Every structure is written in C-alpha cells, then in structure tokens.
Amino acid sequence: MKKIINILILALCTMVVGCGDDDDAVKSPELTVISTDAQFTYKGGTGLIKVLATSAVEATAADSWCHISVSDQDISLSVDLNTSISSRTTMVTIRSANARTEVPVTQLGDTFICDLKDVTFAPAGGDATFSLDTKRDVKVTVPQWITYRKDENQIIFTAPAIQDGGYRTSTVVIDDGSVAYTAEFTQMNLNGVYDMLFTNGGKRYAALCKVESTGEANVYQLTTKGMPVDAAFLATYSEGHLVVSFGQYLGDIDPYKVYLCAYDNVGTLGWGTTVQYVAPIATDENYNMIFVFADNGTWQGQHVDGFYYGAFTGTPSSSTYKGGYGTATDIVMQTHLTESTD
Structure with a gap:
C-alpha cells in the first residue's frame, strides 16, 4: 500500500512539472497588425498599416498601383488614381524575422457623379x-x-446677357458614353416692346405694349399704346406663363375710375382679382417671344376672352359700374421687330 501511494505522489509531481513547462512555451505573436487604413476611393491617396513586431519588418505590394514605405512598425501606403470603372484589390505582404501576414488594400472604381439640373438664367x-x-x-x-x-x-x-424680348432654351448633356446627365437651360428677358394684337368690334387691331421689370421679382409693368384705353397694368411671370389678373385700377377718365375687367364674348364682365388671363411663353424659329392669352378656368361659370375697360364711380361693384370704354379680346403679344417704344 505504501508503495502504491509513493507511485501516485511521483505521478502527480510529474504532471505538475509538465504543466509548468507548457506554460513557459506560450509566447506573444512575433507579428500582429494592430490597425489598418487601406480602403480608397478612385482618387487614391495615402493610408497606414500599423503593426506590432518583435523584430524589424518589411512590406511589399502585389501590384504597382500601391506604393509601400516602412518606418519602424508603420507601413505607409500611397495609392494611384484608378481611371477604370472597376474596383481593384491588392495584397500587402508584411514580414518579420520569423512571421508573415497579408493585408488587403481595396480601391473603388472611378465614379461619375453630377448634380446637373434645369436652370433659368x-x-x-x-x-x-x-x-x-x-x-x-x-x-x-x-x-x-x-x-x-x-x-x-x-x-x-x-450665359451672357440676353437682349430685351429675348427667349432661348436648350438641352445640356454631360455624357461618358454609358451614363448621361441632361438638363434644360433657359434664359429670357421679358423686357421690351411687343405688338399687342386684339379684336374689337369684330375687327383685328395692332397696338404696342412696353414690358418693364418692377422692383418685385417676376412682376412686370405693361404699358400699352393703341388699345381702347392706354394705361399701365401688371403681369406676373409664373412657371413659363405670363399671367394678367383683373380688377386692376388703370386711372381716371373723368368723371370715372377705369378698372381692367375680364370679358366673356357673351357680354359678361367681371372684376374679381382672382380671375386671370394667361399666356404660355412660346417662340418662333428666331427665338422671338409669342404670348397667346387664354382662359385658365379661374372665372367660375364664365370664360375669359379678353379685356374690358370698365368705368366705375368707386371700387368696382354692381352699384358703382357705369359702363365702359371698349373691349380687347383674343389678345396675342409678340416681339416687336422694329424699334418704336414711345
């Protein structure tokens, strides 16, 4: 029995000694990558790989577009411009005296990003x-x-300056052969002199209309010469349209006040300020502007066919209405091609 106990004690001591020898054999890795900055856009640039090593390190890249320099335990990367649309990856191999590891370096392909959009100059x-x-x-x-x-x-x-009464619109394209960005570039100058064609009493007439900017954005003053009543009134540019709103005071013709009213060919007139006469901007082949005015549905139950120059004793109403000074229907404005402004 004593002999058996001695044998067990000897075996236990052997196990303890054996465990102690194994622990002494566990060592820290000779080469460890502790941080990596190795992802690049198509533009390239610089990055850094940091390592922890027990001996001097060296590094090489598998491809020539990735350039390597080593300083102590820092591995600097310099990546060339990628002119291809394809992404690419190379491997950087890092070696110390007794260890080796690899780190991937990735670079995106060339992008084509543009925020081109429509412009009105x-x-x-x-x-x-x-x-x-x-x-x-x-x-x-x-x-x-x-x-x-x-x-x-x-x-x-x-875009350069545009002459009075000028209008131009064109498509601009930026294209790499597979992807294209397009936009419409527009420039206009509503200022200028226009022929104002209109119907009165079944006959067609031509007047002149001078358009001038006001101090308010997109608001223009129109002054006529040769209409049933020559006066100045306002029009607004909105989303490619010239808009005339009614109920505007034009001045006095003694003893009355004259207001611009909407006229329906059935003989109805209206002076509501929300009623409008609207013309989309169009051009001829020489980019001369043309405005063909029409009803836009703002006169409930009626149809705007043109202007009526109403006479009133005060603010327009049924009780102050005293008649009028004529109509101008089917109005068309077009760029006046000879200089005559007054």
Missing part, C-alpha cells in the same frame, strides 16, 4: 455651377449661347 446672364466628380473622359454638349469650364470637382456654365 437671369436676363443679365451669369454662372450655374454643378458638381462633377469623375476622372472619366466625358463629353459636354452645350448650345452656342452657353460656355463652360471645369474647376476641380465642378463644372461651371456661363
């Missing part, structure tokens, strides 16, 4: 700037009246 002209993030060989298509230049990650379009 002021009559004086100006610039419109958009982002253009690409190194691809893109084709920019512009009309003759637009110029452009590229500046870093932007493209800048420039």
